[in-house]
Amino acid sequence: MTIEWYYTIHPDLGVLSLAGHLGPEAVARFTGAIGWVLPRGTGPVILDLTELRGWSVGGQMAVARAARQLAQEGRRLELAAIPADGSLVPDGTHPPIPVHCDLPSALAAHRAMVGGQRQWCSDAWPEERTAAT
DSSP: OOOOEEEETTTEEEEEEEEEEEEEGHHHHHHHHHHHTTTOOOOOOOEEEEEEEEHHHHHHHHHHHEEEEEETTTTOOOEEOEEEEEEEOOOSSSSOOEEEESSHHHHTTTTTOSOOOEEEETOOOOHHHHHHH
């Protein structure tokens, strides 16, 4: 199983939502999504994991690498709604990654409104989730 992604630009931040399972077979797709997000938008990127069913250690490491990659571009990675089957354990090699209990809390922390300016998604993104972002 792989992941699907949905990216929304809000004023001064971006939200990258994932659905599926961030396991070894999905790491390249996730890395590609981060690479796609980098030149779009400004400010922090909130990684919305509300629809993520789980993540492997490799998936967690990919998230840590994404935090480093974003930091090199002057942007920060934040997490919203981490999966119940694990949490990101900092290993000291990536910048701090703020964790929010859910997407509305993450947006509220930045005083962002629901419904961004522009949105993109992968081909198989669940349609019912589109209306919620």
